[in-house]
Structures are given as C-alpha cells and as structure tokens.
Amino acid sequence: MSGQTLYDKLWNQHLVKQRDDGTALIYIDRQLLHEVTSPQAFEGLRLANRKPWRLDANLATPDHNVPTTVKERAEGNSGIKDSVSLIQVQTLDDNCLEYGIEEFKINDPRQGIVHVVGPEQGATLPGMTVVCGDSHTATHGAFGALAHGIGTSEVEHVMATQCLLAQKMKNMQVRVEGELGLGVTAKDVVLAIIGKIGTAGGTGYAIEFAGSAIASLSMEGRMTVCNMAIEAGARVGLIAVDDTTIDYLGKRPFAPTAEQWEAAVADWRNLVSDDDAQFDKVVTLQAEEIEPQVSWGTSPEMVTGISGQVPDPLAALDETVQRSHTRALEYMGLQANQKITDIKLDKIFIGSCTNSRIEDLREAAKVAKGNKVADSIKLAMVVPGSGLVKRQAEAEGLDKIFIEAGFEWREPGCSMCLAMNADKLGAGEHCASTSNRNFEGRQGYGGRTHLVSPAMAAAAAIAGHFVDVRSLPANDATHAQEA
Amino acid sequence: MKKFERFEGVVAPLDRANVDTDLIIPKQFLKSIKRTGFGVNLFDELRYLDEGQPGQDCSQRPLNPDFVLNQPRFKGAEVLLARRNFGCGSSREHAPWALEDFGFKVVIAPSFADIFYNNSFKNGILLITFPEDVVDRLFTEVDASEGYQLDVDLENQRVITPSGEILEFDVDEFRKHCLLEGLDDIGLTLKDEDAIRAFEQKHKAARPWLFRQSA
Numbered sequence A: 001m002s003g004q005t006l007y008d009k010l011w012n013q014h015l016v017k018q019r020d021d022g023t024a025l026i027y028i029d030r031q032l033l034h035e036v037t038s039p040q041a042f043e044g045l046r047l048a049n050r051k052p053w054r055l056d057a058n059l060a061t062p063d064h065n066v067p068t069t070v071k072e073r074a075e076g077n078s079g080i081k082d083s084v085s086l087i088q089v090q091t092l093d094d095n096c097l098e099y100g101i102e103e104f105k106i107n108d109p110r111q112g113i114v115h116v117v118g119p120e121q122g123a124t125l126p127g128m129t130v131v132c133g134d135s136h137t138a139t140h141g142a143f144g145a146l147a148h149g150i151g152t153s154e155v156e157h158v159m160a161t162q163c164l165l166a167q168k169m170k171n172m173q174v175r176v177e178g179e180l181g182l183g184v185t186a187k188d189v190v191l192a193i194i195g196k197i198g199t200a201g202g203t204g205y206a207i208e209f210a211g212s213a214i215a216s217l218s219m220e221g222r223m224t225v226c227n228m229a230i231e232a233g234a235r236v237g238l239i240a241v242d243d244t245t246i247d248y249l250g251k252r253p254f255a256p257t258a259e260q261w262e263a264a265v266a267d268w269r270n271l272v273s274d275d276d277a278q279f280d281k282v283v284t285l286q287a288e289e290i291e292p293q294v295s296w297g298t299s300p301e302m303v304t305g306i307s308g309q310v311p312d313p314l315a316a317l318d319e320t321v322q323r324s325h326t327r328a329l330e331y332m333g334l335q336a337n338q339k340i341t342d343i344k345l346d347k348i349f350i351g352s353c354t355n356s357r358i359e360d361l362r363e364a365a366k367v368a369k370g371n372k373v374a375d376s377i378k379l380a381m382v383v384p385g386s387g388l389v390k391r392q393a394e395a396e397g398l399d400k401i402f403i404e405a406g407f408e409w410r411e412p413g414c415s416m417c418l419a420m421n422a423d424k425l426g427a428g429e430h431c432a433s434t435s436n437r438n439f440e441g442r443q444g445y446g447g448r449t450h451l452v453s454p455a456m457a458a459a460a461a462i463a464g465h466f467v468d469v470r471s472l473p474a475n476d477a478t479h480a481q482e483a
Numbered sequence B: 001m002k003k004f005e006r007f008e009g010v011v012a013p014l015d016r017a018n019v020d021t022d023l024i025i026p027k028q029f030l031k032s033i034k035r036t037g038f039g040v041n042l043f044d045e046l047r048y049l050d051e052g053q054p055g056q057d058c059s060q061r062p063l064n065p066d067f068v069l070n071q072p073r074f075k076g077a078e079v080l081l082a083r084r085n086f087g088c089g090s091s092r093e094h095a096p097w098a099l100e101d102f103g104f105k106v107v108i109a110p111s112f113a114d115i116f117y118n119n120s121f122k123n124g125i126l127l128i129t130f131p132e133d134v135v136d137r138l139f140t141e142v143d144a145s146e147g148y149q150l151d152v153d154l155e156n157q158r159v160i161t162p163s164g165e166i167l168e169f170d171v172d173e174f175r176k177h178c179l180l181e182g183l184d185d186i187g188l189t190l191k192d193e194d195a196i197r198a199f200e201q202k203h204k205a206a207r208p209w210l211f212r213q214s215a
C-alpha cells in the first residue's frame, strides 16, 4: 500500500462517518465567523430551534464591511454609515452575545480579516479542520490544516452538528523548485501557478504546494499562496508542517500551553505527505522562471510577467478563450500587445487577506521609503490585515514611511478587496491591488483591477504605471522577500 | 426545503463561460441578513443599465433590452442554460438564493464550480452537467424555437426535449434523495449524533490542544 498524502492524513483524522453514497461527515475543529455569511446561519438555527454544538470551536470578528478610515472607526459600530453594513455588524455582535461565542469586535485590537486573525491568534493550528463562510479559507492550509471555504447553509450545519458534509477530493501536488529571484514574492508564485493551471485547474482537488521554493517561504508567504488556491479552482490548499510552521506558533494565545506543546509538536511533525504518497496530478514550476506578475484581465488566470504584454485575443486557439479575452480587454480598456509597463494606474490598494500581514507591509514600505506617490494616482491606501498587524507596523515606523510617501494609512478590514464598505473604484479606474480577485466589478462598478504583490503595488504607486520592482535603483526593495 | 418535482419549464440561454458569483449577485446585495428577496437583483449588472443599490425599487430601473432574461420570450424561465465553469468565484450562497428566488429550479452547463455546486443542491436547485456538445446543441435548439421547454425528471435522471429526445444525466444518489424528499441536511446529520459524540471524545483524548480556548 502506498503512503498517504497530507490531505489523506488530515481527512482520516477527522472522518466521523463515511456514507455509502461517497459523502462523509468530517469533524470540524474551528469555525471562523464574520458578519456577512453568518446572520442567515444564526437565523436558521433559531428558526429550527437548534443550539450550537460546541461554542469554543467558534471565533468571530467583523471584517468585510467595517469602515477603514480612522475617523469613522473611532466611533465604533456607530461610525458605520451604510445602514445595511451596520445591521450586519450589529447582528454579529448580538448573535455572539446571545450564544456566548468569542468575538473580536470592531475596535478590539485583535479585530481584523478572519484569515489574518485566525493564524495570528494561533486559533488555526496544524492538524485542525478549519471552516469559514468565505472562499479564501484555504489560507489556513499554510499550517498543515485542512481548511474549507463553505456557504452559509454549511456554516449553520457546522454550528449545529460540528461536522461538515464533504466528499473526499483528489490529490494534486504543485511543486515549485529552485530559488526565487530577488524581488519575486509568494504572490508572484501563486499568480504564476494560476496562470499555468488556470482558474479551473484545481477544481475537485486539494492542492498541496511543495518544493524547495515553497519550503523557503515564511508563514506569511505560505498563507499568500494557499489563500489563492480557490483562484485555481481548489477549495483546499495545503503546505506541510516544518520548523517554520512550529516557530510561528509558539506562544500565540490559542496555541497549546507548555505541558501540551511537546505532544502537539510531535504530532504536527507527522503532517507531511509520505515519501511514497501518490498524487493524482503533479504540476511543477521552476522558481527561476517566475518574474513579478501582473494580471491584465478579469480572471486571475489572465496574468503575465512584468516584462510581458497584454495578449492578442485572436492569437488564442480556443474560441471560448478568444471571446473571453476579447471581452476582458474591452472591460479593462487595454489593447492587444500593449506592454504591461505601459498600463497607467489611478488607485493603489495594499491589503486583503492575501497580502496584509506584517511582512507584506514591510515589502511595500521598503519600496515606498523616501519616494512619493505619483501625482497621477488619485488614491493609494494601505490597509493592515488586523489591529495587531497595524500596531506592529506602527512600532516599526512603517506607517510613517507610507504617510510620508503619500499613502493613506487605514484601519484593518477587507476594504477595497471587495468594496463592501466605502473604499471602492470608480468606473474605468485602474487599480494595482494586492488582493486576490480581478473579476468585473469586484472593486467597484466598472473598476479595473490588476493583481500584484505588495512591492509591485508600491512601485506602481510611485511610478504611476507598472514597473519591474527588480529594476528599481538600489534601495532595499529587491531584497524585500528576505525580510 | 420544497420537494423537487418533475416539471416542464422554459429555458433561458446565458451564452457566457465562467459566469462568476459576483455576476450572479453583485456584492452590494450581500449585506442583507435574510435568505429571501434576492431574485430582483439576479445578474444585476447584466440585467439593468444602471448600478443597483440594495433596498431599491427595481421596477423603476432601466432594463438592458439585450439581456436574455429581459426578453419576453424567456419570461418565467425555470431552466437556465449556461456555459462552462458556471458559478466560479466566491462562496456566497446568495447566488443560489438569487437564482431560486428568481424562479430557476435547474441550471444546465458543461461544468460548475465546486462550492456553487454544493450550495445549489443544499438550496433545492438541481444542477445538470451535460457534455459540451450537448450543451452546444441545446443552445442552438433554444435559439431556434420560441417557448422552448424542457421536461426535467429528476427521479429518472433525464431531461426530455420538445422533440422527445431523452438526455440522461448523472447525479449523486444522496443529493438526489435530499432534493426529491426536500430533506434538510442538519436533520439528517443529527441522526448520527451518537457517532459524532463518540468521535469527539476520542479526538479530544488524542489531541486535547485542539479544544483549547484562548488564555
């Protein structure tokens, strides 16, 4: 019998019951809740007169539509101008209070984007099953946890039964071998992967990211990679546990205490795929071939290197591709064969659960340091992923660097990643964004999103158009990834 | 959940690949804390010429005459015919809620995104996967005849075209059972309450750190 993959192990450790029809009940260790996908789940519980199964498995924080300006935030919930957003955040508070679920409220320093908060608190641990009503839950897979994005009915199901009804996926391994070039970050790696396998390439698979370039990433970088697994179609992204993982977790509030720590670490060491494990599909990329990436279209797979150009739709062989590329260029207001470095920008967004952790802010700050945001940029904003990231950044003086360069320094939340609060793009505006989705209208009606790394976003802010972060004069930017 | 019964319904064709959930129901409408009322904003960006706001009276908004659901011949459509990778993007369950609230009971496409697939069945919508060439043919047929209807028979896992052609489809037994019986997932799972408790005990004994709260 061949060995098990990491995904197989996690699955087997949580399997409560296999049903004859191929579905299974798997036990859920952690559920993260936010204001958008939980109200209907609580409503459902109440309507059916059910109680949460295990309160301490849940942790909540509002993030999707909290305002991010300092002024509005000072007022707490009442600073939320949009009445519907206010109702959602208020409803989360009420539900958590009613049921006794731990919540980091709007102005708690621990509040932030769920996918930043969970790991930061040690509420995401290796070997856990983690769910959240948000498709970027795969982020937590960076810790060797089995993390699923789920829908609202499933949120209710997990709350009521502590189990998820799931079907085992197939195993895919994406290997990135070699050493990343200077100025090439985790974001570029994952965009390059999506560019290669496509947005449906991972559908039906749990993807394990492996190889020497992945192993060399920090936890922040690994989270960035797993975060975008869903953009490659996979509900689950995973990375094996190693010293980097374990070092990150020591002393976090929810992490095991002294007496359990050793036992936990010993257990976590097994959370790797066996040498003889069989994957249904293996894809390999060479790290040296990856350059800083920029998306040019309306799907994350529509991406290319900074030295590249917008493709000519007519050059595509498949007719469906031709049509979707044509439509994408039309929406994005770009010409076939236009150089990526010729794309001018209106707004810059550094933030989101993909790239709003301390390391991301450090990379961007290195590029911004001593420079000025170009006059042609209407708005450049930096939105930390959590209150604690914000504090850390301020302790390091990053906020000053950003403010001096002309960036706005905001309060934590999802912000312009999905534009549910007041932060959004106007029609036709181009934005260099460190978020994860460039769908039509994602960052505002008619808005044009280009996905990039934090360093590339900062460089674009200064130049007013895309530039190769590797070509910048000898400031520290090119060493950003080593931070 | 209502029981899924055999029906004959008008088919509306949406000729576009990779229709994502942002397109099905734009994010400004996600702020509701209810489960109903999303139908008027289904495909909002394609359907109306202006930018929609939550809580707005949609009957006053300018319609995009080119959009299929605005064309009189597709009025009352209950079957949506779509292209590959339908429902990709975010996990929002508002997408199936909006489809259902609008009146769609079935979506037919060559492929669907995973989360959307799950969410749809959980909300009583049947998703049928047909090979690309069959979907192509259905597009041609719908285009050619006004009032084109399909007879959808989940019990026997088949769709019957107006010309009497029978197209069989696969569907997972459990999902089919739940749809036909109108069963809710939670009630079903709670039948295994004892097994869950037993597992939980064992799991906690083996890995107590997974059950720890913050200090």
Ligand code: SF4
Pocket: A063, A064, A113, A114, A115, A134, A136, A352, A353, A354, A413, A414, A417, A418, A435, A436
């Ligand atoms: S930052 Fe964006 S992708 Fe991440 S949880 Fe928030 S809205 Fe979703």
